[in-house]
Amino acid sequence: MKEKIKLKDLLAEYGELKEFAAGSMIFNYNEPADKIYFILKGLVRIYLTTPAEEIEVYRSQAGSFVGKTALVAENYSSQALAHFDTKVLAFKISDFKLIIKQDNNFANKLINQLCLYLNKLENRENIVFPEIPIVKNNAAAKQAKDEAAQIPEKKIITQAIKNNKTGFYLPGHKQYSKQAEKNYNNYLYEKEIKCPVCSHQFKIKKLRNSRIRVVKVRTDLRPIYQEFDIYYYNIDSCPNCLFSARKNDFELFSKSKRNKIKANFKEIVSNTLGQEFKINYSEPRQINEVLDAHYLAIKMYNYIDFDLDKKAFLWRELSWIYEDLAENDLASRASQKALSCLEEFYFLTNNSNSKTEAANLELLLAVLYSKHGQKDKALTLLDDLVRDQNINNRQKNKARDLFLDLKTELKNN
Structure with missing residues (x-):
């Protein structure tokens, strides 16, 4: 401090x-x-x-x-x-x-x-940037605002839809037949919640954390659970306004972002995917529904310019899903998206993470660098973590193990 x-x-x-x-x-x-x-x-x-x-x-x-x-x-x-x-x-x-x-x-x-x-x-x-309003000065901004007030609301929404309409899935995405195992219900219970955007009441699946067991954490930091794939239940989506977010992010949206979602997001999605599109989870839950939920959350996070690290976590989990579907190219591209988001968050954002959170981000960034062929950047980050006296031993040991593994890999190649 x-x-x-x-x-x-x-x-x-x-x-x-x-x-x-x-x-x-x-x-x-x-x-x-x-x-x-x-x-x-x-x-x-x-x-x-x-x-x-x-x-x-x-x-x-x-x-x-x-x-x-x-x-x-x-x-x-x-x-x-x-x-x-x-x-x-x-x-x-x-x-x-x-x-x-x-x-x-x-x-x-x-x-x-x-x-x-x-x-x-x-x-x-x-490089492709989303459209943003052209503003030359305060007077021009006021004039633009006054002119916009005279345009019918439907026309403004239509223009917003046009500006935000982009591809929903990664190219090459298709439909899959995988679904959650029936025994997954042993690790779940049902709870009714209120949407933070539109206040609609709907039911979600919650995890019984006391029953979830992590078998191991892979070298790429992916946790492997005993007889359970957690990504089936990480995204909750409101069937009314289409607000969709990771469980860990659900209550983190500011009032201004919630208002923006409430005003236009459903209209934007409907224009892209049809009026009937929503996340209706089946029993057992289908992987196509899970994929749609992740993509919908990504679209919403992009629409409101939500935190880059949160976007990175979504893309990382999406890469794991594609990996389990043997879609290696899609998994790699989703992982690259995670790297781009996390890299920009870490180096270009004035974030206020704790030392523990910062070290975890550095570990993940190093793993993603290594995965995508940027070994030198990974080694630099890991070396800094190993030398840092202010992080806990678990993080330091993990960084040291990754550093030595990467050194050995480079030596053998």
């Missing part, structure tokens, strides 16, 4: 508070790269020019730095625009380097952010 307070003090001491109106430029192509900006409030969009066009390559929100390439270049190679009214702390490069020298952990994380940013630029042809 002291380290975090010290870093905040350093940022406050050297940073200059600046405000940019929506639509204004923070820095432009080829301008001297003399400042780095920490976003306190707002949204900044980063653009690059190509021989054919200008493309958006990044979006940064509160808690993120923009202009990080100023650490390694004399001029900005991109353009940064404030999409909404934005408040930042601006740092001279000389001052920023002083901060880095005084906080090694911050320096390492910033370098990782820069590497991740550069990697995204190298793969910019694959």
Whole structure:
């Protein structure tokens, strides 16, 4: 905690508070790269020019730095625009380097952010951003709001549906015949709950934790349960408004996010999958229903821009389901999605996880790096965990085992 307070003090001491109106430029192509900006409030969009066009390559929100390439270049190679009214702390490069020298952990994380940013630029042809409203300034925003008020509500909803309509499943997904085993009911009981979005009462299956037994935890951190597949029962879905979430996330949604779901989400899903689409679990539960529930939760999490680590957990579990269905390509692609979400959460999000939670995320990130051929990144994270004196012995031992296994694998290859 002291380290975090010290870093905040350093940022406050050297940073200059600046405000940019929506639509204004923070820095432009080829301008001297003399400042780095920490976003306190707002949204900044980063653009690059190509021989054919200008493309958006990044979006940064509160808690993120923009202009990080100023650490390694004399001029900005991109353009940064404030999409909404934005408040930042601006740092001279000389001052920023002083901060880095005084906080090694911050320096390492910033370098990782820069590497991740550069990697995204190298793969910019694959970057697709959801549409967001164009706002040039407060006056324009007010005018747009007034004009929108004159448009029939149905038209606004239709436009929202159009903007959010994307593929529901990963390409290659199909229907499967697998279902939950009948003995799974021995580990379950039924409970009626109230939807946090629309207050509809519906029944769900809850786990009898006293009966669930973990046989082992694989090297990729997947727990294997005795005679039970927990992913059949991890997603609860309201049949009325289609609110769908992991059990662990069910009560974590803010009022504003719940209101957004209530206003348009069911309409958006209906437009994509038909008016009759909903998650109706059978008895025994069918794997196709479980897959639909996971994809529906992912669609909702994306729609409300929910926490990236929570999205990563959904994709990771989806990869396990595909693995059990012998869909290796789909399992790999779902796992890659989990890696992308978790990587961005860990390096680019100003999160407030406890030391234990942070170490667990680092372990998972290292496992995903290793699985997708980025062994050097995995070893770096694992080495940091092994050397960290502030994590518990279980995490340290797990990190050490993974580190040694990976070293042995690299040596044998």
